[in-house]
C-alpha cells in the first residue's frame with residue numbers, strides 16, 4: 001500500500017475554515033483564531049482530553065435525526081427512519097437515536113449488545129448481515145427484535161428452526177439484490193448483481209425463494225429490503241431500486257396472493273467530504289423515495305407499504321471531527337510535504353481503504369488561509385498510512401492541533417489497535433459543555449484479554 005504521488009502543481013485554495021461549507025458541523029465557529037464546536041474551544045479540548053480525539057456536535061447530530069424523521073413523516077405518514085449503527089456506535093448515540101424516535105439497524109450480536117445495554121426497545125431493532133451466526137440469530141430472536149433481515153436461503157432455514165425452537169414466529173424481511181449499480185466507489189456498492197449481499201434476482205432466484213419464506217412456519221414475511229450502496233450522490237439510483245422493489249411486490253401479490261406490508265430501501269445518501277461536494281439533501285432524498293414508492297404503488301394498484309430507510313453516514317459523518325496534534329514535519333523537495341499527526345489509519349482507515357478525501361484545518365489557526373498543500377500522515381508503520389492526502393492546510397508547526405472534518409461515520413467503528421494504538425475517546429460537545437461519552441482506551445485495555 002503506497003500513497004498516490006503528490007500533485008505538485010496543486011494550488012492551495014486559500015479558503016478559511018468557515019468557508020468550507022457543508023463539511024462543517026452545524027455549530028462550528030471561529031473565535032480569536034480558534035475553532036469552536038458546540039461552543040467549546042477545540043484547542044483547549046484537545047489539551048484536556050488528549051489527541052487523537054473524536055468530537056461530535058450533539059446539536060448537529062440531533063438536528064439531522066429530526067430532519068430525517070420530519071422529511072419522511074411529512075411526506076409519507078407510515079414511515080420510519082432506522083439509524084444504521086455501523087456508521088458510529090456507542091451507548092450515547094443509541095440513547096439519542098431512541099430519544100429522537102428512530103429505529104436501529106444492528107449488524108450482528110455486538111451491535112445488538114449495545115442496544116440491549118441501554119434498553120433500546122427491541123421491537124424497533126432491525127438485524128442485518130450476510131452471515132449472522134446461529135448464535136447471533138438466537139440472541140436476536142430471544143431478545144425479541146422487531147425484524148430480522150434474512151439474507152439467504154440457508155439463513156431462512158436457520159431463522160425458522162431457531163424461532164420454532166424458541167416457540168415464536170419471527171417477523172422477517174427478505175434482502176433483495178436489485179441489480180442497481182449505484183454511482184459510488186466500487187468497494188461500497190452493494191446492490192449490483194455480483195454481490196455477497198441478499199437474494200439475487202438472477203434466474204428469478206429471489207422470486208422462487210418467496211415460496212420458501214411463505215411456507216416456513218415460524219417466520220412471517222413482513223417486508224422486503226434492499227441497500228444499493230453508500231456515499232451515493234445521484235438520487236436516480238434510489239428511484240431505480242424502488243422501481244425494482246415495488247415491481248417485485250406486485251409480482252409476489254400476483255403469483256402468491258401475498259401483500260408485502262413493509263419496504264425498506266436501505267441507506268446510502270452521500271455527504272460532503274470536500275468543500276466543493278454537493279450531495280443531495282435529506283429532503284430531496286425523501287422527496288424522491290416517497291414519490292417513487294407512492295407513484296409506483298399506484299401504478300401497480302398496491303396498497304402503500306410502511307416505508308423505511310436506513311441512513312448511517314448522512315446522520316453522523318458531518319457532525320463528527322477528529323482532532324490530532326502535529327508531531328513531526330518533513331519536507332521532501334519536489335516530492336511532498338508531510339505533516340505527521342498522533343493517529344492515522346488506526347482511527348481512520350478510510351483514506352487507506354478508499355482513498356477517501358477530507359478537509360483539514362489547524363484549530364489554533366482557524367481564521368488563517370490554508371496556504372500549503374500537505375499530506376497529513378499518521379504514526380503507523382505503513383507507507384500508505386495517511387489521514388489526508390494533498391490538501392490545503394495553514395502553515396503547520398509542531399504542537400498545532402489539526403481538525404479533520406467529516407469523520408463522524410465509519411471512523412470510530414472501523415478503528416483498530418494497530419501498532420498498539422489505544423483507540424481515541426469520543427467527546428460530545430453542546431452549548432459550551434463537553435462530555436466524554438466513550439473514554440480513551442488505556443494500555444491496560446489493550447492486553448486485558450490476553451491469558
Ligand SMILES: Cc1ncc(COP(=O)(O)O)c(C=O)c1O
Nearest residue numbers: 084227230267268310311312313
Ligand atoms: C444494510 C445497510 N443498511 C444501511 C447502511 C448505511 O449506509 P449509509 O451509511 O451509506 O447510509 C449500510 C451501509 O452501507 C448497510 O450495509
Ligand SMILES: N[C@@H](CCCC[NH3+])C(=O)O
Nearest residue numbers: 086188230231350409410
Ligand atoms: N465503511 C464504508 C461504507 C460501507 C458501509 C456499510 N455497508 C465507508 O467508510 O465509507
